[in-house]
Amino acid sequence: MKKVLSVCAVLALALCCVFAQAVSEKSEEKTLTVYAYDTFCGDWGAAGAVIPAFEEATGIKVNLVDAGSSVEMINRVRIEGAKTECDVILGVSDDLASKAYDLLEPYKSSLVDTIRQDLIFDNEFRLTPYDWGTFAFCYDAKADIELPTSLMDLTKDQYKDKVVLIDPRTSSVGVGLLMWTYNVLGDGWVDWWKTMTENALTTSAKWSAAYGLFTEGEAPIVISYTTSPVYHVMWEDETRYQALTFDEGHEVTIEGVGIVKGTQHRAEAEAFIDFLLTGAQIELANANSMYPVNSAIELPAAYDYAPVPEKVFRNTDEEASALVKLWEEKIVK
Numbered sequence: 001m002k003k004v005l006s007v008c009a010v011l012a013l014a015l016c017c018v019f020a021q022a023v024s025e026k027s028e029e030k031t032l033t034v035y036a037y038d039t040f041c042g043d044w045g046a047a048g049a050v051i052p053a054f055e056e057a058t059g060i061k062v063n064l065v066d067a068g069s070s071v072e073m074i075n076r077v078r079i080e081g082a083k084t085e086c087d088v089i090l091g092v093s094d095d096l097a098s099k100a101y102d103l104l105e106p107y108k109s110s111l112v113d114t115i116r117q118d119l120i121f122d123n124e125f126r127l128t129p130y131d132w133g134t135f136a137f138c139y140d141a142k143a144d145i146e147l148p149t150s151l152m153d154l155t156k157d158q159y160k161d162k163v164v165l166i167d168p169r170t171s172s173v174g175v176g177l178l179m180w181t182y183n184v185l186g187d188g189w190v191d192w193w194k195t196m197t198e199n200a201l202t203t204s205a206k207w208s209a210a211y212g213l214f215t216e217g218e219a220p221i222v223i224s225y226t227t228s229p230v231y232h233v234m235w236e237d238e239t240r241y242q243a244l245t246f247d248e249g250h251e252v253t254i255e256g257v258g259i260v261k262g263t264q265h266r267a268e269a270e271a272f273i274d275f276l277l278t279g280a281q282i283e284l285a286n287a288n289s290m291y292p293v294n295s296a297i298e299l300p301a302a303y304d305y306a307p308v309p310e311k312v313f314r315n316t317d318e319e320a321s322a323l324v325k326l327w328e329e330k331i332v333k
Helices: 002-027 047-058 070-083 094-099 172-199 207-215 228-236 266-276 281-288 301-305 317-330
Strands: 031-036 061-066 088-093 128-140 163-166 202-204 221-225 241-243 250-260
Touching: 031 070, 031 266, 047 061, 047 266, 047 281, 070 088, 070 094, 088 094, 088 172, 088 266, 094 172, 094 250, 094 317, 128 172, 128 228, 128 266, 128 281, 163 172, 163 207, 172 221, 172 250, 172 317, 202 207, 207 221, 228 241, 228 301, 250 266
Parallel strands: 031 061, 031 088, 163 202, 163 221
Antiparallel strands: 088 250, 128 221, 128 241, 128 250
């Protein structure tokens, strides 16, 4: 009987050791929770290429969370506060940066020298740029419309219900459009928005919803990027969707990534940002149809379909934030 008990004791001890080892191995597993905007997380977004590549290269498991638009993502982290599980937020544009700075810890990657210096918008590196683009109106070449040559052209009766806009309160693309109209039209931006609110088919809350209406044929013109045609050329071998450039100029946007204050996975978060600046640059550019921040990256031929405006505007995030508030006062009723 004693022998039986001894054997059982040995087996129990062995099982405990195995269990303890499994728990230890599990606790040592490196993880990272990333909140990203909906387009990045979507079926055709950059996440499908970037996240698996990062996991394979580093052994860090990523919990990717679709947090909606960039504005919704920032608001979610703020509401969750100290209880948030988010370690990294990805997809905060330069004109929304001031809304996120107080949520983030600085991190100056050793790879910042690979970034075009004119694209660095936060000298404290609470947000690190990883791609950039230029806002433009895109059109369907198969639609029977006369092409507009300026922002004011879009206010004409002939474009009634033919344009999809995006709300500056809920999307960085909407903010970009607002800043664009301000830079081109000065005080006339108010009249432009009042007229276009009536003239446009709709004002969508998100870029994905707006662009979906466009590709579904609901309207032949949508606010997007000069690089939007690249996606269709590269992945669909389709050239019907093209971008318009206006002599009056276009607004530049830069997307950034940052580490959330209080993260328990600081080393993993730093590794993620470093990866975005190295191994992920071409994948981000191709999937997002944006430009890499590293100018040494060789772009595929599809980018020949992205027109380059001769004149561009850049604004500070403080200017954008103030104008959005003014937009709410003057346009929203």
